[in-house]
Amino acid sequence: MTPSEIPLLLDRPAITVDLVIFSVRDHDLNVLLVRRLEAPFRGRWALPGGFGQPNESLDDAARRQLQEETGVHDVYLEQLYTFGAPRRDPRGRVISVAYFALAAATVNAQANGGDVEVAWHSLTRLPELAFDHGEIVRYALQRLRYKLEYTSVGFELLPNEFTLTELQTAYEIVLGEKLDKRNFRRRILDAGILAETSRYRESDGQGRPARLYRYKENAVTEVKARRLFP
Amino acid sequence: MTPSEIPLLLDRPAITVDLVIFSVRDHDLNVLLVRRLEAPFRGRWALPGGFGQPNESLDDAARRQLQEETGVHDVYLEQLYTFGAPRRDPRGRVISVAYFALAAATVNAQANGGDVEVAWHSLTRLPELAFDHGEIVRYALQRLRYKLEYTSVGFELLPNEFTLTELQTAYEIVLGEKLDKRNFRRRILDAGILAETSRYRESDGQGRPARLYRYKENAVTEVKARRLFP
DNA sequence: ACAAAAGTGTTTACTATACACCCATGG
DNA sequence: CCATGGGTGTATAGTAAACACTTTTGT
Numbered sequence: 001m002t003p004s005e006i007p008l009l010l011d012r013p014a015i016t017v018d019l020v021i022f023s024v025r026d027h028d029l030n031v032l033l034v035r036r037l038e039a040p041f042r043g044r045w046a047l048p049g050g051f052g053q054p055n056e057s058l059d060d061a062a063r064r065q066l067q068e069e070t071g072v073h074d075v076y077l078e079q080l081y082t083f084g085a086p087r088r089d090p091r092g093r094v095i096s097v098a099y100f101a102l103a104a105a106t107v108n109a110q111a112n113g114g115d116v117e118v119a120w121h122s123l124t125r126l127p128e129l130a131f132d133h134g135e136i137v138r139y140a141l142q143r144l145r146y147k148l149e150y151t152s153v154g155f156e157l158l159p160n161e162f163t164l165t166e167l168q169t170a171y172e173i174v175l176g177e178k179l180d181k182r183n184f185r186r187r188i189l190d191a192g193i194l195a196e197t198s199r200y201r202e203s204d205g206q207g208r209p210a211r212l213y214r215y216k217e218n219a220v221t222e223v224k225a226r227r228l229f230p
Numbered sequence: 231m232t233p234s235e236i237p238l239l240l241d242r243p244a245i246t247v248d249l250v251i252f253s254v255r256d257h258d259l260n261v262l263l264v265r266r267l268e269a270p271f272r273g274r275w276a277l278p279g280g281f282g283q284p285n286e287s288l289d290d291a292a293r294r295q296l297q298e299e300t301g302v303h304d305v306y307l308e309q310l311y312t313f314g315a316p317r318r319d320p321r322g323r324v325i326s327v328a329y330f331a332l333a334a335a336t337v338n339a340q341a342n343g344g345d346v347e348v349a350w351h352s353l354t355r356l357p358e359l360a361f362d363h364g365e366i367v368r369y370a371l372q373r374l375r376y377k378l379e380y381t382s383v384g385f386e387l388l389p390n391e392f393t394l395t396e397l398q399t400a401y402e403i404v405l406g407e408k409l410d411k412r413n414f415r416r417r418i419l420d421a422g423i424l425a426e427t428s429r430y431r432e433s434d435g436q437g438r439p440a441r442l443y444r445y446k447e448n449a450v451t452e453v454k455a456r457r458l459f460p
Numbered sequence: 461a462c463a464a465a466a467g468t469g470t471t472t473a474c475t476a477t478a479c480a481c482c483c484a485t486g487g
Numbered sequence: 488c489c490a491t492g493g494g495t496g497t498a499t500a501g502t503a504a505a506c507a508c509t510t511t512t513g514t
Contacts, residue, residue, distance in 0.1 A: 009282065010243065011281070012242045012244055013242075013245055013282070013284075014242055015242065015243055015245055019391075035407055051241070052243070052314070054241065054243075054316070054323060056316065057315050057316060058312060058314035058325070059315060067469085079311060079312065082288060082309065083288050083310045084282070084287060084288035084327070084329050086284070086285045086286065086287060093284060095245055095288070095471045097312050097314070097325075108512065122333075136492090140292060142481095163466085164466085164467090165465080174488075180479075180504075180506085181466090181468095181504095182467090182468070182469080182506085182507095183503080183504065183505085185467080185468085186469095187503095200368045202513095203464075203465060203466085203512085203513095205463040205464070205465090205513085206462080206463065206464045206465075206512070206513050206514070207465030207466070207511080207513080208464080208465055208467080208510065208511040208512050208513095209465090209466080209511080209512070210465075210466060210467090211466085211467090217471095256497090311509080393490080393493085394493085395493075406502095410477075410478075410479085411473095411493090411494085411495095412478095412479085412480095412495070413476080413477070413496090415480085415494080415495085416496095430485095432485085433486095433491075433492060433493085434483085435486085435487095435490090435491070435492085436485070436486050436487070436490065436491045436492075437484080437485065437486085437491040437492030437493065437494080438483065438484040438485050438492060438493045438494080439484080439485070439492095440492080440493060440494090441493085441494090457494080458488080461503090461514105462505085462513105462514090463512100463513090464509100464511100464512085465511090465512090466509100466510075466511075466512095466513095467493090467508105467509085467510070467511090468507105468508090468509080468510095469506105469507105469508105470505105470506090471504100471505090471506090472503100472504085473502105473503085473504080474500095474501100474503075475500100475501085475502070475503085476498085476499100476500085476501075476505090477495095477498105477499085477500075477501090478497105478498090478499085478500085479492080479496105479498095480495105480496105480499095481494105481496105482493105482494085482495085483492105483493075483494070483495095484490105484491100484493075484494095485490105485491085485492095485493100486488105486490095487489090487490090487508090
């Protein structure tokens with residue numbers, strides 16, 4: 001920051017926090033959306049989000065918006081990217097700090113009292129979204145797939161206890177490809193990030209009950225990438 | 231974005247763009263800094279940056295600030311992270327969209343006329359910076375090292391034509407470790423991202439002249455990571 | 461006893477690493 | 488002819504991928 005110091009209030013863009021909340025439901029990757037009640041884009045689905053408060057960090061603002069607007073709390077959250085194209089909001093200059101969040105299928109979302117509609121939408125049949133929110137979702141999906149491959153954020157898509165088949169299915173749904181069961185289990189167990197519980201899940205219909213695991217706290221979350229250079 | 235619509239001007243934070251420009255010089259990784267002329271932190275070194283203009287994207291604002299403030303242009307630039315802790319600027323709420331840039335040692339920086347000091351600083355002996363800029367630099371360094379391992383951004387630290395030893399040295403300086411010459415050359419040549427030129431660089435003192443290479447435009451920039459899961 | 465899902469090892473191909481000597485040039 | 492940096496190949500270890508049958512449970 002240099003000689004040109006803090007600008008006149010009139011020149012300031014507005015700044016919002018928007019959230020892309022992913023969850024695996026009904027055998028599909030879903031995003032949580034809210035329906036807009038006012039112009040512009042009235043009636044269209046949009047990402048939850050809003051303005052920060054004066055004494056709140058961006059992360060805190062994201063968490064608060066999530067809770068207030070959708071009832072979702074205690075989920076994995078990370079900053080995604082800041083979008084600031086000049087005409088992305090027809091009302092004027094609005095810069096949006098986008099976050100992405102991962103919620104287990106057991107997490108419930110509900111409108112906070114008012115008449116705002118909140119709903120999960122499958123990514124395979126996403127409606128046209130308000131503003132540039134479609135672009136933000138695409139970017140978030142790319143980041144999710146990418147991180148799934150070399151970090152352990154994937155566990156954030158599951159409840160505390162889960163079976164290895166449930167974990168594998170979540171991965172397959174997000175990555176959009178089938179994985180080999182034996183290799184998957186070997187890798188994930190060898191990584192030493194799971195703790196076996198003594199409990200089992202009865203399969204709905206029939207079949208052998210599956211052992212439940214939980215994700216170890218303090219587990220390493222990043223796996224070394226295959227380096228381009230030695 | 232929901233019922234709470236665009237807020238009063240008074241509630242709006244100011245928003246700046248700050249730049250972390252890395253360059254390998256004098257056998258060290260350097261960052262380009264400017265000395266502050268005004269309070270707060272008058273006399274301290276800070277990241278170049280400033281406010282965006284109404285009809286300018288964030289990327290454009292970053293590029294313009296870089297050119298205007300330091301004379302640096304046509305370098306690799308990418309958005310890093312947005313910093314928005316409530317008290318990071320003592321004058322009031324300022325949210326900063328940080329960018330990181332890579333410049334070859336042949337790129338010159340110079341103050342734009344005025345009496346602003348602009349200088350490269352080695353990361354091994356960085357002065358205490360203004361605001362939270364020290365934290366921003368640390369975060370940028372982490373990102374640079376990370377990307378160096380699994381993308382080809384490293385080439386942005388070198389001029390158009392370079393020798394393999396120069397390339398290897400740049401990697402060694404950024405990563406802070408020695409690399410094996412034969413393995414390095416094999417990997418980088420096998421990756422098919424370099425084109426051999428017919429020219430050679432005379433080594434300063436003595437020794438056999440080294441072949442010059444250039445980075446292929448359109449080369450793949452990402453290398454597949456070693457996946458945690460099969 | 462059968463249907464349904466859980467669980468388990470081995471072989472083969474590929475990729476990464478470690479390592480030492482000859483080559484071209486200028487003084 | 489020597490000092491300096493450039494350039495090159497191979498053997499070994501480790502990691503990834505492909506692949507099919509047995510076990511446990513409920514009906």
